[in-house]
Amino acid sequence: xxxxxxxxxxxxxxxxxxxxxxxxxxxxxxxxxxxxxxxxxxxxxxxxxxxxxxxxxxxxxxxxxxxxxxxxxxxxxxxxxxxxxxxxxxxxxxxxxxxxxxxxxxxxxxxxxxxxxxxxxxxxxxxxxxxxxxxxxxxxxxxxxxxxxxxxxxxxxxxxxxxxxxxxxxxxxxxxxxxxxxxxxxxxxxxxxxxxxxxxxxxxxxxxxxxxxxxxxxxxxxxxxxxxxxxxxxxxxxxxxxxxxxxxxxxxxxxxxxxxxxxxxxxxxxxxxxxxxxxxxxxxxxxxxxxxxxxxxxxxxxxxxxxxxxxxxxxxxxxxxxxxxxxxxxxxxxxxxxxxxxxxxxxxxxxxxxxxxxxxxxxxxxxxxxxxxxxxxxxxxxxxxxxxxxxxxxxxxxxxxxxxxxxxxxxxxxxxxxxxxxxxxxxxxxxxxxxxxxxxxxxxxxxxxxx
Numbered sequence: 354x355x356x357x358x359x360x361x362x363x364x365x366x367x368x369x370x371x372x373x374x375x376x377x378x379x380x381x382x383x384x385x386x387x388x389x390x391x392x393x394x395x396x397x398x399x400x401x402x403x404x405x406x407x408x409x410x411x412x413x414x415x416x417x418x419x420x421x422x423x424x425x426x427x428x429x430x431x432x433x434x435x436x437x438x439x440x441x442x443x444x445x446x447x448x449x450x451x452x453x454x455x456x457x458x459x460x461x462x463x464x465x466x467x468x469x470x471x472x473x474x475x476x477x478x479x480x481x482x483x484x485x486x487x488x489x490x491x492x493x494x495x496x497x498x499x500x501x502x503x504x505x506x507x508x509x510x511x512x513x514x515x516x517x518x519x520x521x522x523x524x525x526x527x528x529x530x531x532x533x534x535x536x537x538x539x540x541x542x543x544x545x546x547x548x549x550x551x552x553x554x555x556x557x558x559x560x561x562x563x564x565x566x567x568x569x570x571x572x573x574x575x576x577x578x579x580x581x582x583x584x585x586x587x588x589x590x591x592x593x594x595x596x597x598x599x600x601x602x603x604x605x606x607x608x609x610x611x612x613x614x615x616x617x618x619x620x621x622x623x624x625x626x627x628x629x630x631x632x633x634x635x636x637x638x639x640x641x642x643x644x645x646x647x648x649x650x651x652x653x654x655x656x657x658x659x660x661x662x663x664x665x666x667x668x669x670x671x672x673x674x675x676x677x678x679x680x681x682x683x684x685x686x687x688x689x690x691x692x693x694x695x696x697x698x699x700x701x702x703x704x705x706x707x708x709x710x711x712x713x714x715x716x717x718x719x720x721x722x723x724x725x726x727x728x729x730x731x732x733x734x735x736x737x738x739x740x741x742x743x744x745x746x747x748x749x750x751x752x753x754x755x756x757x758x759x760x761x762x763x764x765x766x767x768x769x770x771x772x773x774x775x776x777x778x779x780x781x782x783x784x785x786x787x788x789x790x791x792x793x794x795x796x797x798x799x800x801x802x803x804x
């Protein structure tokens with residue numbers, strides 16, 4: 354028993370150590386800045402934003418620079434005709450050139466592609482909003498779960514204090530001869546049971562804090578907090594139609610699905626653009642610089658043989674070009690028509706997904722609203738039950754001291770108070786959970802917390 358008292362003293366001492374104060378708003382800000390899932394989506398958004406420009410859509414021409422340099426050495430050791438050039442001929446050439454290729458018209462593909470890139474960026478931002486909303490929900494519930502486990506720990510500590518006082522009281526009575534050994538053993542067993550429950554709840558509390566640290570991307574998993582906010586009990590009344598209107602306008606999953614549907618529409622337009630002709634321009638400039646070394650060559654001049662000039666022979670030639678081309682697909686086995694038909698089918702499938710999501714969200718909204726209303730009633734009932742149990746516990750404590758009730762009856766009252774307190778705390782958390790789910794469904798998570 355002394356070892357148990359020592360262990361409980363260590364636990365209480367650790368609990369009382371200085372801890373960092375953490376409010377719900379602080380936890381949200383930390384999570385928005387450091388949560389890994391949010392940081393990943395921010396990088397994906399940067400990529401989509403970087404791709405959203407006219408150059409990626411194909412509006413601007415392609416300009417290339419080409420440089421070719423050729424060298425050749427010809428050694429005519431033996432010739433078939435006496436008039437042929439004999440000896441070595443060294444030739445060098447340099448050919449720089451600039452080419453421009455520009456698609457002037459391709460069935461409005463550039464404009465459609467730019468619009469598609471804008472929608473892809475919006476879709477990526479929508480996906481990021483989904484991740485943010487889900488992360489906010491997890492952080493808020495994770496914070497309140499840690500608060501819940503902490504308040505549960507306080508209730509178990511109250512129960513443990515009562516059992517300890519009661520156990521010490523019975524021991525004193527036994528020493529005075531007014532209590533039996535059976536009474537002492539009974540209270541010792543109750544004290545041990547409450548001690549075990551307290552230690553187990555201490556573990557649950559620590560695990561809740563660790564889970565919160567994961568959501569906050571905290572590197573020190575052993576870090577603990579003093580929670581500045583308590584369980585905030587919502588008491589708003591909602592109507593289904595108002596919530597549904599907000600859901601259709603602001604639900605992040607639905608808004609992202611709308612964008613995805615628009616992207617499918619742009620894919621159909623891209624397929625139709627293949628039905629139009631393609632007009633392109635290609636222009637270029639190139640310069641050819643030749644250098645010929647004939648100093649080691651021998652030429653036949655009619656009067657005899659003579660060596661070539663000592664100086665190199667140089668020449669420069671400039672070439673300009675500008676060409677237009679028109680291409681129009683007359684027949685390619687029906688590929689264009691099939692691509693258009695498939696794009697239209699995909700667009701219809703996308704609309705079915707939108708309708709399916711709306712239907713699913715309607716069900717989730719009704720279920721969550723019913724759950725919220727039910728949990729409001731349950732919280733009220735559990736609050737009244739806890740108040741009655743507290744009053745009964747206070748009255749029973751006096752009755753136990755004056756001998757009006759025995760240890761078994763008082764233990765039942767004690768356990769009833771603990772049970773009612775735990776159920777009240779759980780009812781409060783369940784009500785908060787339902788309220789947060791309503792906020793997520795109606796797009797209120799980002800509006801409420803991401804400010």
